[in-house]
Amino acid sequence: MIRRRALLAAGALAPGAAWAQARPQKSLTESGWYARGKTKERTFRFAGTGGVTLAGTLLMPLFSEIQYVPGIVLVAGSGPTDRDGNNPLAPERIDLLKDIALLLARNGIASLRYDKRGIGQSTPRPRGSLEEQEAFFAWGNFVGDVEAAHTELLRHDEIKPYATALLGHSEGGLLALAASKALVAKKLHALVLAATPGRKLEDILRAQIGRDAPPSLRLPTDRAIAAILETGRVPTNLPRELELLFPPYAGPFLKSLLSFDPAAVLAESRTPCLVLQGAADRQVVPMADVQPLIDALRSRDVSGEAVVIPQVSHNLKTVSGPTDPGFGGPLSPVVAETLLKWLVPALGA
Structure with missing residues (x-):
């Protein structure tokens, strides 16, 4: 069943709590872990899909040394977004996933976050032929990397194998949702879709271009989408403004991404799910882009909840007004409270 809550705008402006405190200094222990107050952290590399090596960070509650803890894989959003949730194209540091990891560790849940292939300290993008690069960035490889991260999480003895989850932000939510199908056999216990679109990206992209871009880009966008869906290749001679998109x-990655139907996949999923959305999100627009996920949750007989939080941005930060994009600053206290209230009992933390 699904329970949807509408939160008062004043709630999004509540004072920060423990998760907004200044981070303590780290100290290296003999075991290779870094002590961080009531948490400990370790960075390492592990095998992804198709021979790729992924660089990750495991953040654990300190008491995991004496008892098992639940664990969750954090999956970053689109573009060159790293394991901490930062994107060099953004005007400020975001640190979304880093802040979520710290919040969870301080409340008894371990997390593994990683640089996606081609990003940060993971295997870089190949410099060979176009075909080699297309294969490297295939949608199935990104989904497989989420599965590999979950396998790596379970490899650590401190993690309860019967209490694991995936949390994906934005496009990362789509990857987590796709990977959750393959992880059913491993008894994935929870799924969090944060600022994740519920419509096909094909429809969202057309709407974004129609809403925010100059009219001159609408026809080239339609041409690009049609060519990618038909051939799996990006057409040449696109306007410069569309090169980042x-x-x-x-091409092959976008063909799968543009046609991926998150609401249909969620409707068939048997995994308990939290849909977490900011009402001030300018990229995944409430309620048009989110309602299909809510409808999918309602169609299931598996536990789930959708929460739309006023004055919260795409990056789950409190915004000060309609012109504030919500990149920097701490995680919204209401987001933090909502996440813990759902995830802690779901994983038995």
Whole structure:
């Protein structure tokens, strides 16, 4: 069943709590872990899909040294977004996933976050032929990397194998949703879709271009989408403004992404799910882009909840007004409270 809550705008402006405190200094222990107050952290590399190596960070509650803890894989959003949730194209540091990891660790839940392939300290993008780059960035490889991260999480003895979850932000939510189908056999216990679209990206992209871009880009966008869906290749001679949206090597990836139907996949999923959405999101627009996920939750007989929080941005930060994009600052206290209230009992933390 699904329970949808409408939160008062004043709630999004509540004072920060423990998760907004200044982070303590780290100190290296003999085991290779870094102590961080009541948490400990370790960075390492692990095998992704198709011979790729992924760089990850495991953040654990300190008491995991004496008892098992639940664990969750955090999946970053689109573009060159790293394991901490930062994107060099953004005007400020975001640190979304880093802040979520710290929030969870301080409340008894371990997390593994990682640099996606081609990003940060993971295996870089190949410099060979277009075909080689297309294969490297295939949608199935990104989904497989989420599964590999979950396998790596379970490899650590401190993690309860019967209490694991995936949390994906934005496009990362789509990857987590796709990966959750393959992880049913491993008894994935929870799924969190944060600022994740519920419509096909094909429809969202057309709407965004129609709403925010100059009219001159509408026809080239339609042409690019149609060509990608038909051939799996990005057409040449696109306007420069569209190159970031449609890089030449991303044809096969975009073909799968544009046609992926998140609401249909969620409706068939048997995994308990939290849909977490900011009402001030300018990229995944409430309620048009979110309602299909809510409808999918309602169609299931599996536990789930959808929460839309006023004055919260795409990056789950409190916004000060209609012109504030909500990149920087701490995680919204209402987001933090909502996430813990749902996830802690779901994983038995």
